[in-house]
Amino acid sequence: MKTRLSVTLVTLATLTTIVLPGVSISDAAAEVNVYSTRKPQLIQPMFDVFTAASGIEVNVVFAEKGMLEKLRSEGVNSPADLVFTADIGPLSDIKNAGLTQAVQSTALDNNIPASMRDPEHHWFGLTSRARIIVTSKDRVGDGDVTTYEDLAEPKFKGMICTRSGKHAYMVALTAAMIVHHGAARAEQWLTGLKANLARRPEGNDRAQVKAIKQGACDIAVINHYYMHKMLADPKQKPWSDAVRVVFPNQTGQTGQTGQTGRGTHMNISGMAMTKHAPNRDHALQLMEFLASEKAQQMYAQLNGEYAVKPGVALADSVQAWGDFKRDHVDLAEVASYRREASKMADRVGYDD
Ligand SMILES: [Fe+2]
Numbered sequence: 001m002k003t004r005l006s007v008t009l010v011t012l013a014t015l016t017t018i019v020l021p022g023v024s025i026s027d028a029a030a031e032v033n034v035y036s037t038r039k040p041q042l043i044q045p046m047f048d049v050f051t052a053a054s055g056i057e058v059n060v061v062f063a064e065k066g067m068l069e070k071l072r073s074e075g076v077n078s079p080a081d082l083v084f085t086a087d088i089g090p091l092s093d094i095k096n097a098g099l100t101q102a103v104q105s106t107a108l109d110n111n112i113p114a115s116m117r118d119p120e121h122h123w124f125g126l127t128s129r130a131r132i133i134v135t136s137k138d139r140v141g142d143g144d145v146t147t148y149e150d151l152a153e154p155k156f157k158g159m160i161c162t163r164s165g166k167h168a169y170m171v172a173l174t175a176a177m178i179v180h181h182g183a184a185r186a187e188q189w190l191t192g193l194k195a196n197l198a199r200r201p202e203g204n205d206r207a208q209v210k211a212i213k214q215g216a217c218d219i220a221v222i223n224h225y226y227m228h229k230m231l232a233d234p235k236q237k238p239w240s241d242a243v244r245v246v247f248p249n250q251t252g253q254t255g256q257t258g259q260t261g262r263g264t265h266m267n268i269s270g271m272a273m274t275k276h277a278p279n280r281d282h283a284l285q286l287m288e289f290l291a292s293e294k295a296q297q298m299y300a301q302l303n304g305e306y307a308v309k310p311g312v313a314l315a316d317s318v319q320a321w322g323d324f325k326r327d328h329v330d331l332a333e334v335a336s337y338r339r340e341a342s343k344m345a346d347r348v349g350y351d352d
């Protein structure tokens with residue numbers, strides 16, 4: 001297994017002398033094998049720093065789909081030590097399928113808040129992300145849309161666009177609505193949202209912002225870090241300049257699940273160690289590095305994600321939106337409603 005990207009945002013030559021927490025210089029032939037549903041360019045810079053400091057090679061297999069099946073079919077012979085996903089859903093699926101092992105680590109426990117890791121120590125969040133609403137600066141008034149519930153209001157008919165209702169990010173949002181409102185009201189909401197779509201769901205989150213810029217729709221739901229990424233891309237910056245960032249569900253009653261002031265829906269990217277990890281010690285070193293100050297800073301600055309480690313500075317573009325209230329609903333509970341949320345998307349014909 002050898003996958004190395006030439007794209008790296010850090011100069012390795014300057015990093016070889018940095019001593020990193022949890023990383024010890026060891027056998028140059030040492031390696032860690034990673035299966036990732038996260039795009040390689042989002043994690044390779046951190047792996048490069050780790051390798052430069054530890055001498056441990058990180059081999060990445062990018063598998064957007066089918067990771068669970070791959071791990072299951074490989075069984076005890078799987079070369080994979082660690083799995084990385086961009087969503088709590090696939091991570092908890094892999095755990096629930098019995099394909100991971102518990103990892104006890106004081107460093108991980110100290111750097112990752114308890115709400116962002118599995119109580120049974122199988123999965124660990126590395127970054128968190130807000131599912132925000134963006135609205136056209138020209139065609140939607142400031143304050144016209146403030147909650148996820150608003151998206152189902154008939155007054156927005158023909159104005160909204162999103163990616164597929166079956167994509168993990170949308171499924172997680174629907175699952176969170178089930179947690180907050182119960183299945184029946186969540187289905188009413190999804191039906192209302194579907195009825196407001198300007199077009200059949202297509203493309204990724206960035207494509208929705210582009211569609212607003214082009215006038216195909218006026219309101220979209222996206223993960224926050226795509227705004228950070230688009231702002232840094234000369235071709236995409238005009239798309240992001242056309243929209244206003246709305247952190248949903250900031251005001252109104254709080255304290256009980258389902259109330260409008262409960263905060264913005266959050267998700268995590270995370271990691272887990274496979275049940276049969278052949279390079280367990282090296283894999284643990286990589287896990288601890290990724291939760292360390294250095295790697296958490298890289299996640300925040302390069303990707304525009306929220307670090308899970310408290311106190312790590314945000315990217316400037318993300319900082320500029322100010323602080324916001326987060327929905328602290330239990331992510332494992334949200335994940336437990338994913339199957340139901342996915343079926344709900346089929347029932348309302350979300351992608352039809
Ligand atoms: Fe993403």
